[in-house]
Amino acid sequence: MTRKKDVFVIGHKNPDTDSICSAIAYANLKNKISDGNYVPKRAGEVSNETQYVLDFFGVESPAFINHVGTQVKDVTIKITPSLSKEMSLKNAWITMRDMQEATMPIVNEGKLEGIISVKDIATANMDIYETRILAMSKTKYSNILDTIDGTMVVGNPEDVVPQEGKILIGAANPDLLENYVEPGDILITGNRFESQLCAIEMNAGCIVVCMGAPVSKTIQKLAKENNCSIISTPHDTYMTARLISQSTPLGYFMRKENLITFSEDDFISDIRGTMAKIRHRDFPVLDRDGNYIGMLSRRSLLEMDNKKIIMVDHNEKSQAVDGIEEAEILEIIDHHRLGTLETSMPVYFRNQPVGCTSTIVYLMYLENQVEIDPKMAGLMCSAILSDTLMFRSPTCTPVDQKAAEALAKIAGIDIQEHAEKMFRAGSSLADKTPEEIFYQDFKKFSANGVNFGVGQISSLDKTELEELRPKIAEFMENSDRNDVDMMFFLLTNIMEESSDMVFVGENAKELVEAAFGAPAGENHIYLPGVVSRKKQFVPRVLGAIQQ
Structure with a gap:
C-alpha cells in the first residue's frame, strides 16, 4: 500500500507557544477526521515557555524545517538500474536499447563511478582509430x-x-x-x-x-x-x-570527471538553472551518504509534487517559513489581520477575531465531535493563556476564556498556578543572548512602502525587564536591520499590564510619538496599558504610517 504524502502543519518563524501548540493540536485533529498523514513542524527555535509546556504535558517538540520548497525527493526519481564498469560497450548498448534509457549510471558497491550515454557509445564506435584500444582499456x-x-x-x-x-x-x-x-x-x-x-x-x-x-x-x-x-x-x-x-569495458569510456549529480535534499529552485544549461536527459541522484539512488529526468520537473502545507497562527508571507511560495497551501487557520499572501489555488481559510489560534482549533474539535485528550487539552489551554496573557490582553475574548477553562478541566490543571509557572519559565532569560531574546518572537510588517519588525518578550519580573532593556537597545542599534526600515521591541510586564518599548531606525522616534501621542526618550518609550502587539501596538503604528 502506497504511503500517503505528508502534509506539514506549521506555524510562523520565531514561533511562540500558540504557534507550536496549535500546529500539534490541529495535526492531531486532522489525522482523526481525514484520510491523510498530517505532521506538525516548526519554523524556528522553541522558546523557554513553550519548552516548559511541552515538557509538562510530555509532548515532543515538532521537528524543525527551515524551507518548504520542492526538493529532488519530492519529484519522481527513476529507479534506473546501474551498469558495471567491466561491461562491454556492446552489452551496454543492448541493455540501454532494451530498457529505452538514454543515460545509465556505473555504480560499484552503491557509489557512483561514472555515467554512460547512448551518445558516448556512438562516439566511441565512430571515433575509434586507435588499434591498441583493447590494450589501452x-x-x-x-x-x-x-x-x-x-x-x-x-x-x-x-x-x-x-x-x-x-x-x-x-x-x-x-x-x-x-x-x-x-x-x-x-x-x-x-x-x-x-x-x-x-x-x-x-x-x-x-x-x-x-x-x-x-x-x-x-x-x-x-x-x-x-x-x-x-x-x-x-x-x-x-x-x-x-x-x-x-x-572495450565501459570504464574506459564512461564520464567520471566533473559529473553533474544532485542530492535528494537539493531544492529544485537551486538546480533548475543547471539542468537547463547542461542538456542531459537524466542526472544521477545521491542520498545523504553519497550512494546512488536513481536518475532525475528533465521531464520529471513537469510533474513535481510540491510540499503540502497547512499554515497556523499566521497568514503573511514575511512570517512564513522559507520557500512557502513553492509549496501547495491547503489551509490557513489564524486569528491575525489579513496579510498579503497569495495562493495558486483556493484554500480553506478560517480566520476569527479571537485571542489565540488554539481557541479556533478547540472549536473545530467540538464541531467535528472529536474527543480531546488531556495532552492536547493542556497544549491548547497553555497557548490561550500565553497569547492572552492569562486573559489580561485586550485581544482576549469571552470565547478564549471559556475555551481555556474547559480545556483546563480536561487537562486537570489549575489555570492560575499553571500560567504563573509557564510565564516564569518563559521569562527566565539568564541563559539567552540579547539576539536570541530579540528574535524569540519577532514579526515583520509593511505599509505604504515602509517595512518594520516588532519583537516582544513578556515577564512577571519587573527588575529583569529593566536590566534587559539597555542590552536589547544596544543589540538593536548594532544589528543588521534584516530588510526593515525600523525595529521595535516590547518588554511587557504581565503583572503591571504595561510595556517598555525600544525602537531604532530613521524616523522611528517621530512615528512612535505620533502613534501614541506621548513624548519618547532617545530610544525607548513607556506604554502603560499596552500588552498586545497585535491589537494595541501594530494597528497604531500602521495608522501613523498611513497618515
Missing part, C-alpha cells in the same frame, strides 16, 4: 568472447589483453606478416596454418580464428608454450573486426 578476454560470440581454445578468459597489443587482420601471406606482427598483438585470421604459426613465432598475444575453423593440436600446443591465447568465433573476418572493438 585493459579489456579482458571474457569481454571479447562475449562480444564476438567466441570460444576460448587456449588461454584464460579472465586474463587482460597485453598492454602493447594492437588489432591486426592476417590477410597477407606469412612473409609480409612477419614485418608487422609485434609482441602482444591480436591477430584476426582464418584457417591458414602458416598465418597462425607466424603469429605465434612473432609472440602475438592472441589469435582470433574466424568462421569456426578448427585449430590444429600443433598450433594449440605451440600457443600454450608461447603464452599466446586462441579464440574461435563463428563470424567472418569482417564481422569480427567490426565487433571486437565493442568489447
Whole structure:
C-alpha cells in the first residue's frame, strides 16, 4: 500500500507557544477526521515557555524545517538500474536499447563511478582509430568472447589483453606478416596454418580464428608454450573486426570527471538553472551518504509534487517559513489581520477575531465531535493563556476564556498556578543572548512602502525587564536591520499590564510619538496599558504610517 504524502502543519518563524501548540493540536485533529498523514513542524527555535509546556504535558517538540520548497525527493526519481564498469560497450548498448534509457549510471558497491550515454557509445564506435584500444582499456578476454560470440581454445578468459597489443587482420601471406606482427598483438585470421604459426613465432598475444575453423593440436600446443591465447568465433573476418572493438569495458569510456549529480535534499529552485544549461536527459541522484539512488529526468520537473502545507497562527508571507511560495497551501487557520499572501489555488481559510489560534482549533474539535485528550487539552489551554496573557490582553475574548477553562478541566490543571509557572519559565532569560531574546518572537510588517519588525518578550519580573532593556537597545542599534526600515521591541510586564518599548531606525522616534501621542526618550518609550502587539501596538503604528 502506497504511503500517503505528508502534509506539514506549521506555524510562523520565531514561533511562540500558540504557534507550536496549535500546529500539534490541529495535526492531531486532522489525522482523526481525514484520510491523510498530517505532521506538525516548526519554523524556528522553541522558546523557554513553550519548552516548559511541552515538557509538562510530555509532548515532543515538532521537528524543525527551515524551507518548504520542492526538493529532488519530492519529484519522481527513476529507479534506473546501474551498469558495471567491466561491461562491454556492446552489452551496454543492448541493455540501454532494451530498457529505452538514454543515460545509465556505473555504480560499484552503491557509489557512483561514472555515467554512460547512448551518445558516448556512438562516439566511441565512430571515433575509434586507435588499434591498441583493447590494450589501452585493459579489456579482458571474457569481454571479447562475449562480444564476438567466441570460444576460448587456449588461454584464460579472465586474463587482460597485453598492454602493447594492437588489432591486426592476417590477410597477407606469412612473409609480409612477419614485418608487422609485434609482441602482444591480436591477430584476426582464418584457417591458414602458416598465418597462425607466424603469429605465434612473432609472440602475438592472441589469435582470433574466424568462421569456426578448427585449430590444429600443433598450433594449440605451440600457443600454450608461447603464452599466446586462441579464440574461435563463428563470424567472418569482417564481422569480427567490426565487433571486437565493442568489447572495450565501459570504464574506459564512461564520464567520471566533473559529473553533474544532485542530492535528494537539493531544492529544485537551486538546480533548475543547471539542468537547463547542461542538456542531459537524466542526472544521477545521491542520498545523504553519497550512494546512488536513481536518475532525475528533465521531464520529471513537469510533474513535481510540491510540499503540502497547512499554515497556523499566521497568514503573511514575511512570517512564513522559507520557500512557502513553492509549496501547495491547503489551509490557513489564524486569528491575525489579513496579510498579503497569495495562493495558486483556493484554500480553506478560517480566520476569527479571537485571542489565540488554539481557541479556533478547540472549536473545530467540538464541531467535528472529536474527543480531546488531556495532552492536547493542556497544549491548547497553555497557548490561550500565553497569547492572552492569562486573559489580561485586550485581544482576549469571552470565547478564549471559556475555551481555556474547559480545556483546563480536561487537562486537570489549575489555570492560575499553571500560567504563573509557564510565564516564569518563559521569562527566565539568564541563559539567552540579547539576539536570541530579540528574535524569540519577532514579526515583520509593511505599509505604504515602509517595512518594520516588532519583537516582544513578556515577564512577571519587573527588575529583569529593566536590566534587559539597555542590552536589547544596544543589540538593536548594532544589528543588521534584516530588510526593515525600523525595529521595535516590547518588554511587557504581565503583572503591571504595561510595556517598555525600544525602537531604532530613521524616523522611528517621530512615528512612535505620533502613534501614541506621548513624548519618547532617545530610544525607548513607556506604554502603560499596552500588552498586545497585535491589537494595541501594530494597528497604531500602521495608522501613523498611513497618515
